[in-house]
Amino acid sequence: MMVAVGSLVGRLGMRQWGVGPSALTRGPLTACRRWAGASADTVYDVVVSGGGLVGAAMACALGKRISGEGGKKGAQELKSTCGHGISFVGFGAWDHICNMRCRAFRRMQVWDSCSEALIMFDKDKLDDMGYIVENDVIMHALTKQLEAVSDRVTVLYRSKAVGYTWPGPFSMADSSPWVHITLGDGSTLQTKLLIGADGHNSGVRQAAGIQNVSWNYDQSAVVATLHLSEPTENNVAWQRFLPSGPIALLPLSDTSSSLVWSTSHDHAAELVSMDEEEFVDSINSAFWSDANHTDFIDSASTMLHYVVALLKPTKVSARQLPPSIARVDAKSRARFPLGLGHAVEYVRPRVALIGDAAHRVHPLAGQGVNMGFGDISSLVHHLSTAAFNGKDLGSMSHLTGYETDRQRHNTALLVATDILKRLYSTSAMPPVLLRTWGLQATNAVSPLKVSGHSELQDFCSLRKDC
Amino acid sequence: MWRGRKLSSCGVRFLETLGFGYPSTLAELPLRTSWSGNLQIKPWVFIEHRTMWFRAYRMTFSCLTRIKSYRSSWKRLCSTSQTTVDSNEVKTFLALAHKWWDEQGVFAPLHSMNDLRVPFIRDNLLKTSANHQLGKPLSGMKILDVGCGGGLLTEPLGRLGASVIGIDPVDENIKIAQHHKSFDPGLRKRIEYRACSLEEIVEETAETFDAVVASEVVEHVIDIEAFMQCCYRVLKPSGSLFVTTINKTQLSYALGIVFSEQIAGIVPKGTHTWEKFVSPEKLESILESNGLSVQTVAGMLYNPFSGYWHWSENTSLNYAAHAIRSKVQEHPEPAELFSKRETEELSANASTNPCVCEELKK
Numbered sequence: 036m037m038v039a040v041g042s043l044v045g046r047l048g049m050r051q052w053g054v055g056p057s058a059l060t061r062g063p064l065t066a067c068r069r070w071a072g073a074s075a076d077t078v079y080d081v082v083v084s085g086g087g088l089v090g091a092a093m094a095c096a097l098g099k100r101i102s103g104e105g106g107k108k109g110a111q112e113l114k115s116t117c118g119h120g121i122s123f124v125g126f127g128a129w130d131h132i133c134n135m136r137c138r139a140f141r142r143m144q145v146w147d148s149c150s151e152a153l154i155m156f157d158k159d160k161l162d163d164m165g166y167i168v169e170n171d172v173i174m175h176a177l178t179k180q181l182e183a184v185s186d187r188v189t190v191l192y193r194s195k196a197v198g199y200t201w202p203g204p205f206s207m208a209d210s211s212p213w214v215h216i217t218l219g220d221g222s223t224l225q226t227k228l229l230i231g232a233d234g235h236n237s238g239v240r241q242a243a244g245i246q247n248v249s250w251n252y253d254q255s256a257v258v259a260t261l262h263l264s265e266p267t268e269n270n271v272a273w274q275r276f277l278p279s280g281p282i283a284l285l286p287l288s289d290t291s292s293s294l295v296w297s298t299s300h301d302h303a304a305e306l307v308s309m310d311e312e313e314f315v316d317s318i319n320s321a322f323w324s325d326a327n328h329t330d331f332i333d334s335a336s337t338m339l340h341y342v343v344a345l346l347k348p349t350k351v352s353a354r355q356l357p358p359s360i361a362r363v364d365a366k367s368r369a370r371f372p373l374g375l376g377h378a379v380e381y382v383r384p385r386v387a388l389i390g391d392a393a394h395r396v397h398p399l400a401g402q403g404v405n406m407g408f409g410d411i412s413s414l415v416h417h418l419s420t421a422a423f424n425g426k427d428l429g430s431m432s433h434l435t436g437y438e439t440d441r442q443r444h445n446t447a448l449l450v451a452t453d454i455l456k457r458l459y460s461t462s463a464m465p466p467v468l469l470r471t472w473g474l475q476a477t478n479a480v481s482p483l484k485v486s487g488h489s490e491l492q493d494f495c496s497l498r499k500d501c
Numbered sequence: 502m503w504r505g506r507k508l509s510s511c512g513v514r515f516l517e518t519l520g521f522g523y524p525s526t527l528a529e530l531p532l533r534t535s536w537s538g539n540l541q542i543k544p545w546v547f548i549e550h551r552t553m554w555f556r557a558y559r560m561t562f563s564c565l566t567r568i569k570s571y572r573s574s575w576k577r578l579c580s581t582s583q584t585t586v587d588s589n590e591v592k593t594f595l596a597l598a599h600k601w602w603d604e605q606g607v608f609a610p611l612h613s614m615n616d617l618r619v620p621f622i623r624d625n626l627l628k629t630s631a632n633h634q635l636g637k638p639l640s641g642m643k644i645l646d647v648g649c650g651g652g653l654l655t656e657p658l659g660r661l662g663a664s665v666i667g668i669d670p671v672d673e674n675i676k677i678a679q680h681h682k683s684f685d686p687g688l689r690k691r692i693e694y695r696a697c698s699l700e701e702i703v704e705e706t707a708e709t710f711d712a713v714v715a716s717e718v719v720e721h722v723i724d725i726e727a728f729m730q731c732c733y734r735v736l737k738p739s740g741s742l743f744v745t746t747i748n749k750t751q752l753s754y755a756l757g758i759v760f761s762e763q764i765a766g767i768v769p770k771g772t773h774t775w776e777k778f779v780s781p782e783k784l785e786s787i788l789e790s791n792g793l794s795v796q797t798v799a800g801m802l803y804n805p806f807s808g809y810w811h812w813s814e815n816t817s818l819n820y821a822a823h824a825i826r827s828k829v830q831e832h833p834e835p836a837e838l839f840s841k842r843e844t845e846e847l848s849a850n851a852s853t854n855p856c857v858c859e860e861l862k863k
Binding site: 076077078211212213422423424426427430432 | 599600602603604606612613615616619620623636638656657658659660661681684685686687
């Protein structure tokens with residue numbers, strides 16, 4: 036089985052590696068740098084276009100699975116030791132990640148700025164809820180893993196796909212049945228299956244003519260690496276919904292955390308350009324200030340709180356405050372625009388979209404790249420079953436299986452995230468009341484909370500970080 | 502069995518299929534004496550006519566004396582008959598033959614049947630072989646795909662690492678199959694196609710194959726007994742035979758002929774003839790009497806709404822069978838011998854050739 040990974044440069048605003056296309060070849064090792072060029076006759080089993088987190092992970096997963104027998108064996112391989120179905124263990128990158136750095140978190144507190152309502156996710160046992168891993172760490176681990184499977188995967192760095200030629204319909208017997216990818220240097224790759232993992236402005240998706248439902252959120256996310264005032268057992272993930280957008284603090288180590296603050300474009304530009312002290316003050320006040328509280332909402336939430344306490348006297352989870360921030364890492368501040376996007380079709384004959392090329396979501400739930408990893412998991416499962424049945428990899432019969440699987444899951448998550456984003460974007464009374472009571476009720480009713488918790492945990496809660 | 506009283510009916514069938522009054526499914530079509538009118542017929546009927554016509558003088562009903570008479574003098578009928586076919590029909594045929602590889606076209610049920618038959622073949626072969634490469638489970642195996650058509654089943658077997666020979670008496674099918682595999686460098690060396698019938702290669706390929714696959718073929722064969730003997734001969738000792746076919750039941754008539762062909766158009770009209778369907782019991786007895794020990798018989802069901810096949814306990818429609826050639830080389834005893842008189846009666850219409858493989862559909 037052969038895989039080629041093609042890449043476009045990583046997303047604007049994120050510090051990512053521009054990993055080139057990688058190709059799996061059966062023959063002698065192809066150089067990992069400038070590609071010497073295989074013979075004109077070479078037909079790759081798979082080409083992945085896009086070398087970001089999801090593209091590189093896809094190449095790793097395929098490289099690892101090539102020697103496997105597919106089917107059931109593969110499905111077991113893809114289960115992680117932490118029970119979150121993360122694919123990293125399956126293709127061997129998790130060890131690299133653990134050897135570098137990653138941070139487990141055990142609790143998650145999500146609360147409103149307009150009221151006292153909060154929801155706390157907390158595992159009873161001292162188990163980890165999830166892991167926070169930096170973007171660069173993941174990319175480094177994946178690159179190492181790609182080197183380990185370099186006899187089956189060739190990576191073409193610094194190369195760009197400039198055009199795609201699709202196979203003709205079956206009746207055009209003389210035309211090539213494969214997808215042809217023209218690279219920037221003029222060379223061409225032929226493949227049985229092209230996987231588009233080239234981000235939300237996907238060239239593959241546009242070239243295939245797949246319609247994309249999308250809109251902008253009029254928000255940008257500001258990311259930064261922050262240093263805490265004092266070392267602490269930093270294993271809680273914090274998120275507060277401000278009227279301008281959610282602000283989240285994710286633990287990276289005992290002394291540092293990562294910031295993801297979604298806010299208006301103007302405010303985001305301000306945040307990125309203001310000096311360090313002011314920036315740190317804004318963050319602290321965003322988490323601590325009660326300026327948005329109103330008496331009416333406070334009374335309403337207190338009332339529900341008493342009712343809940345009467346019906347279900349359990350220990351009260353009091354609102355806690357996140358650790359205070361002292362400094363921000365120089366040059367770690369960046370921002371990128373937010374929007375929603377969903378491809379109407381994830382697959383066409385010989386084409387499949389994964390990651391942000393297929394779906395783009397608001398970072399408030401931290402599920403963007405996790406959905407991409409879920410896509411990888413599903414697609415690799417379908418492809419290995421198909422390969423084990425001797426099928427043509429580009430055949431729609433199994434690609435539609437992948438599409439159905441993932442569209443069902445992703446659509447629900449996108450809709451839910453969009454609703455939450457809109458619900459929490461306002462400080463008008465009725466929605467604030469609704470969400471206050473809703474959040475309190477969910478926090479009180481264990482089954483609801485557990486199912487919500489497990490939804491988030493369907494994929495390891497890896498947050499992208501920069 | 503296709504002996505005795507069936508002989509005369511087969512003769513009638515032969516005449517019928519020439520177009521002089523086809524079975525009821527095409528009763529409305531006028532009599533034809535030339536091929537030009539065939540353009541009006543639906544594609545599959547056309548193919549069946551043509552193939553039947555080609556095979557007409559290859560039909561034989563003597564069961565086991567055939568085994569000795571492999572050394573027949575006639576060559577591939579296709580080539581000699583093609584010269585009598587109008588070039589317009591050749592063009593029509595070409596247009597049809599391309600449909601083999603349209604996964605949403607007339608052959609969609611066969612494409613999706615691969616989801617059952619490839620794992621069936623693969624898993625049963627893996628059981629018999631101890632060592633296999635990861636990723637290429639059938640590597641090192643030699644497989645014969647009888648009635649391969651456009652290569653729908655041949656290619657997946659090739660992808661799994663086997664060396665496959667696909668044979669089909671219809672030249673066009675072989676051409677399409679060759680053309681399709683020529684694009685895939687991985688398959689070019691592993692698959693070989695030949696436009697011929699099974700009996701033509703029996704001598705040269707005796708005991709060479711680890712597996713013989715006859716999928717959707719035996720319901721088109723006139724003499725199953727002879728066919729199975731050929732399969733026995735080309736198999737290695739302990740080699741596997743895989744058959745998928747349609748049961749002969751009232752249900753298979755209602756659903757397989759009436760519904761599938763005439764009402765829903767899932768299968769082109771005239772593709773199947775109910776009288777030629779064979780029940781698993783009958784197939785089993787033929788196999789056992791020819792040194793092929795039946796290991797598995799499993800029912801298959803097609804869901805026309807989803808387009809997928811499923812395994813089933815029920816064998817009253819489609820079913821698959823796996824048999825293994827016994828290790829001991831035995832010469833199967835003739836179960837029945839035809840009377841000389843009957844043979845002579847039919848010699849006007851049939852030659853004394855052994856097996857008939859009417860690969861109309863693969």
